[in-house]
Amino acid sequence: MANILVLGGGFGGVVAAENLAKRLKPEHQITLVSQQRDFVFYPALVRLAFGQCELDSVTFDLPQAMHDRGIDFIEAEVAYPDPGKGHVVIAHGKLEGRMPYDYCVFALGRRLATEQVPGFYEHAHHLLTVKAALKFREALAGFHRGHAVIGYCRDARLAVPVFETAFALDRLLKERGEREQVKITVVGPDKLSSQLGGPEVMPALEEALKDHGVEFRGDFPVEMVTENEIRTGTGDRLGYDLLMLIPPFRGPGEAMYTGITDHENYVRVNSYMKVTGADRMYAAGDCVNLIGPKMGHMAVLQGEVAAANLAAEVSGYEPAVRYDHELMLVIDEGGEDSIFLHKELWERKHAHVSQGLFWGWAKQIRQKYWQRRHS
Numbered sequence: 001m002a003n004i005l006v007l008g009g010g011f012g013g014v015v016a017a018e019n020l021a022k023r024l025k026p027e028h029q030i031t032l033v034s035q036q037r038d039f040v041f042y043p044a045l046v047r048l049a050f051g052q053c054e055l056d057s058v059t060f061d062l063p064q065a066m067h068d069r070g071i072d073f074i075e076a077e078v079a080y081p082d083p084g085k086g087h088v089v090i091a092h093g094k095l096e097g098r099m100p101y102d103y104c105v106f107a108l109g110r111r112l113a114t115e116q117v118p119g120f121y122e123h124a125h126h127l128l129t130v131k132a133a134l135k136f137r138e139a140l141a142g143f144h145r146g147h148a149v150i151g152y153c154r155d156a157r158l159a160v161p162v163f164e165t166a167f168a169l170d171r172l173l174k175e176r177g178e179r180e181q182v183k184i185t186v187v188g189p190d191k192l193s194s195q196l197g198g199p200e201v202m203p204a205l206e207e208a209l210k211d212h213g214v215e216f217r218g219d220f221p222v223e224m225v226t227e228n229e230i231r232t233g234t235g236d237r238l239g240y241d242l243l244m245l246i247p248p249f250r251g252p253g254e255a256m257y258t259g260i261t262d263h264e265n266y267v268r269v270n271s272y273m274k275v276t277g278a279d280r281m282y283a284a285g286d287c288v289n290l291i292g293p294k295m296g297h298m299a300v301l302q303g304e305v306a307a308a309n310l311a312a313e314v315s316g317y318e319p320a321v322r323y324d325h326e327l328m329l330v331i332d333e334g335g336e337d338s339i340f341l342h343k344e345l346w347e348r349k350h351a352h353v354s355q356g357l358f359w360g361w362a363k364q365i366r367q368k369y370w371q372r373r374h375s
Contacts, residue, residue, distance in 0.1 A: 002028045002314045005088055005099060007078050007254075008107035009034030009062050010042075011296045012285025015303030016105045016310075021069045023311035031072040033088070033099070037062055040130055043296055046164045049133040050140065050172060059130070078254050081106060083278035103280045103310050106255065106267055107303065110157075110286035110294055113250040117153055119225035125244045127161050136244060140169075144178050146241025149230060151187035154221045155248040155264075157294045162186060163205070163331050165244055170212040184214045187230070187238065189221035204339050208331070249294060252287050262289045272319040273306040280313070282306035290325055297328050 002024075006017040009032060017032045024030070044058040066073040079091035087098045112128060114120040125136040150166050152159050166186050173179040186209070192202060209216055222245060223233040230245075231237050251265030260267055260278050266289035268276040273288070275281040284302035286294040302323055309319035324344070331339040 002102045003100065004028060004030045004103045004105070004310070004314075005101040006030065006032045006105040006107065007081070007088065008105075008109060008285065008287075009036055009039055010107060010109050010285055011299035012109075012283075012287075012303040012306075013105065013107035014039060014062070014065075015300050016107060016282075016284055016307045017066065017071050018069055019304055019307030020105075020311055021071050023307060024314060026070065028314065029072065030070070031074060031099075032062070032066050033074045033076055033078060033090070034062055035075070035077045037075055039065070041296075042128070043160075045127045045130065045133040046161050046168060048130070049127055049136045049165070050168045051137060052168075055130065055134075078108060080254050080256070080258055081281070083258065083260060083275070083281050086280070101280075103314065104282070105303075105306055105310065106275065106281060106283040106287060107285045107299070108252040108254050108287050110249045111252050111265075113155070113248040116155075116248045117222055117225060117245075120153075120245065120247055123225045123227055123243065124247075125242075126246060127165065127244065128158075128246070139242060140172065143182075143242045144176070145181035146183075147239060148182055148184045148242040148244075149187060149238060149240040150184065150244045151220070151222065151230075152189070152246040153248050154189040155250075156246040157249045157292070158246055159188070159293070160295070160331055162188075162244075162246060163208070166214045167208065167212050167331075170214060179213070184212070185217055185238070186214055187217045187220040187222065189219070191218050192216055201339065205331070208339065249286070251289070255287065264289075271322045272309045273302050273323050274309065274319060282310050292325070292327055295327070298325070301326075 004020060006013050013032060017030055020030050038059040039062050041058045044053060047053045048055065048058055063073040076090045077092040079089040081088045081104060087100045089098055125139060126132050127136060148169055150162055152162050163186065166184055169184055170179065173182050192205060220236060221232055222230045224231040229237050229239045251261055251267060255261050255267050256265055260275050262268055267283040267287050269283050269288045270276060273282050273284055275283050284306045285299035288302065305321050305323040308321040312319055326344050
């Protein structure tokens with residue numbers, strides 16, 4: 001019997017655990033360790049912030065969902081894995097101490113490196129946790145005039161919520177009859193296409209920004225946030241009355257000093273999602289060192305590949321399923337101009353871009369699918 005630990009209750013961890021349960025016989029023990037009891041459908045947090053859905057529609061109960069699939073669940077905080085000794089050190093939870101494993105899937109996500117931007121923690125909103133989304137909802141309720149600045153910092157690696165927030169704010173203000181009283185500006189550290197797959201998406205994105213009356217200001221790497229303005233390292237300043245920024249990302253602190261990470265603390269993996277420099281360990285999700293943005297659909301595919309290859313090892317076979325690193329995103333514009341983009345990140349191919357009402361609808365259906373599947 002193999003004792004398999006899956007660390008992390010996000011897309012990568014949940015998908016890996018579920019796929020392992022399907023692939024392996026019941027005599028193998030699969031345990032999901034998560035600090036949170038609730039799974040969060042992160043792509044819906046913009047909709048949550050704007051009151052387009054409620055908390056119970058973007059979360060589900062992890063312990064029950066795992067129990068229904070024959071997977072053990074432990075609510076605990078992982079301190080760090082020790083690949084050399086084959087155990088995980090648990091810092092807080094029901095089982096403090098060391099948990100041994102035969103195989104491990106590391107899926108503890110990324111860290112929000114807000115300390116990289118002085119003043120971010122004190123003054124900026126973001127939309128990367130439920131608590132932050134609900135706090136931004138409260139700020140929106142009291143915002144009626146002035147300058148709204150929405151953007152992403154250097155190394156943020158996630159631009160979709162930025163544009164969705166800008167478009168959603170435009171719609172909200174029009175519904176209130178307050179649009180003429182607010183200027184909306186999107187800022188980023190580089191050109192418009194850099195976070196979104198290349199120049200193919202530019203025409204659609206530029207047209208959407210124009211239709212919503214949103215200004216884009218590139219080459220504005222935010223280095224400092226004060227109570228009423230953001231600043232770059234070269235002295236550029238921009239005042240704001242409402243601020244939402246995506247902070248820099250780094251690899252998870254739980255992987256630090258384990259010898260399995262790169263210079264930004266992301267876990268090194270090969271194309272089989274196997275951790276480089278560690279035996280019997282795989283990784284999936286935002287924690288891995290693959291190029292490009294960090295997105296939920298990538299974590300899902302990585303979790304599936306990690307589970308397939310780990311299950312093969314357990315059964316005495318060599319890993320054979322390779323991960324295809326591709327970018328797929330939907331910018332829900334709220335209407336017929338919602339944007340879909342698909343691009344292979346490991347191959348020199350042009351991106352495919354499509355627009356239409358279907359894509360925003362499909363994104364919402366995906367959210368409902370995850371909710372119902374695990375309820």
